Amino acid sequence: TLRGKLKKAFAEAARGRSVRGKATGPLARQQRAEAEVATLPSRLSVGDRVKVRRLDAETGLIEEVLPRQSELARRDVGSRESNPRAQTLLANLDQVVIVFATTQPEPHFGMLDRYLAICEHAELHPIICLNKVDLPHDKSVEETATLYQQLGYTVLWTSCETGQGIEQLRELLKGHITLFTGPSGVGKSSLVNALEPGMAVRTGMVSSATGKGRHTTTSSQLYPLSSGGWLADSAGIRALAAWNIPEEELASCFVEFRPYLGECFYSDCLHVDEENCAIRQAVKDGLINERRYQSYVRMLKEEER
Ligand code: GDP
Numbered sequence: 382t383l384r385g386k387l388k389k390a391f392a393e394a395a396r397g398r399s400v401r402g403k404a405t406g407p408l409a410r411q412q413r414a415e416a417e418v419a420t421l422p423s424r425l426s427v428g429d430r431v432k433v434r435r436l437d438a439e440t441g442l443i444e445e446v447l448p449r450q451s452e453l454a455r456r457d458v459g460s461r462e463s464n465p466r467a468q469t470l471l472a473n474l475d476q477v478v479i480v481f482a483t484t485q486p487e488p489h490f491g492m493l494d495r496y497l498a499i500c501e502h503a504e505l506h507p508i509i510c511l512n513k514v515d516l517p518h519d520k521s522v523e524e525t526a527t528l529y530q531q532l533g534y535t536v537l538w539t540s541c542e543t544g545q546g547i548e549q550l551r552e553l554l555k556g557h558i559t560l561f562t563g564p565s566g567v568g569k570s571s572l573v574n575a576l577e578p579g580m581a582v583r584t585g586m587v588s589s590a591t592g593k594g595r596h597t598t599t600s601s602q603l604y605p606l607s608s609g610g611w612l613a614d615s616a617g618i619r620a621l622a623a624w625n626i627p628e629e630e631l632a633s634c635f636v637e638f639r640p641y642l643g644e645c646f647y648s649d650c651l652h653v654d655e656e657n658c659a660i661r662q663a664v665k666d667g668l669i670n671e672r673r674y675q676s677y678v679r680m681l682k683e684e685e686r
């Protein structure tokens with residue numbers, strides 16, 4: 382029966398299956414009048430939330446695109462705001478799992494700081510995942526992890542060997558669109574496969590162990606987890622890595638700098654060699670961690686190029 386078919390279709394949509402649809406009515410008209418309606422996305426993007434009027438089991442009409450919470454752009458720009466011509470690659474991404482290994486390879490905390498700054502700028506919730514906790518590792522890893530916890534970040538200790546932390550990770554992904562990122566060899570593919578077998582190849586993650594993975598595509602796709610939530614694919618990883626933060630906005634992407642901003646002598650202080658800099662004073666006073674400050678300086682120089 383039609384009623385039965387509809388029920389099945391809705392159940393599939395709820396499980397994250399895609400259902401074909403086309404824009405109609407007010408949306409189609411609005412899209413034509415796109416130049417005037419700046420708030421409407423110029424085109425639908427992966428991740429967009431829409432209101433659909435169901436026609437039958439196969440088709441529905443997209444009647445409305447809901448406002449986006451975030452936009453990951455296709456090009457090397459912060460967002461569509463800073464470059465309105467940049468196409469949206471992925472809409473509504475809201476979480477990033479930044480993976481490092483406790484050892485093999487040794488964690489690169491400068492790179493972690495870079496990812497955290499990008500997440501702050503893009504308003505994405507970061508989760509720091511320290512994997513391979515089953516392997517003996519340096520005590521300094523725990524100390525550094527404590528610093529990030531004190532800054533308010535979630536730190537998760539995981540192992541794909543023992544299963545430690547995997548259920549916690551699964552819980553954190555429910556109801557979110559999440560991207561896994563981090564250097565090669567830290568266990569991203571293994572983690573994603575521990576969450577859902579076969580997911581690493583689906584999301585295009587090249588496993589450093591097997592060298593297997595899907596080849597680069599320019600479009601992004603989302604993959605549903607049976608336990609709830611969605612994973613973004615490797616196209617999203619590349620777009621996030623290319624995220625560009627204007628130099629005057631960088632300091633506020635280091636959360637512990639925020640209380641001191643506005644206290645510097647120069648209002649356009651970049652906190653490097655200016656006199657009477659509140660940030661550098663806070664570093665001297667031990668209120669801001671020296672290594673985090675160095676990460677800031679390094680990123681600032683990168684942005685200058
Ligand atoms: P990716 O490049 O980040 O996707 O990393 P992979 O998932 O390919 O993992 C790299 C290597 O680390 C592989 O040999 C994995 O078997 C191994 N590995 C991944 N996770 C763990 C873990 O939690 N503990 C240990 N001991 N090895 C792991």
Ligand code: ZN
Nearest residue numbers: 645650652658
């Ligand atoms: Zn300053």
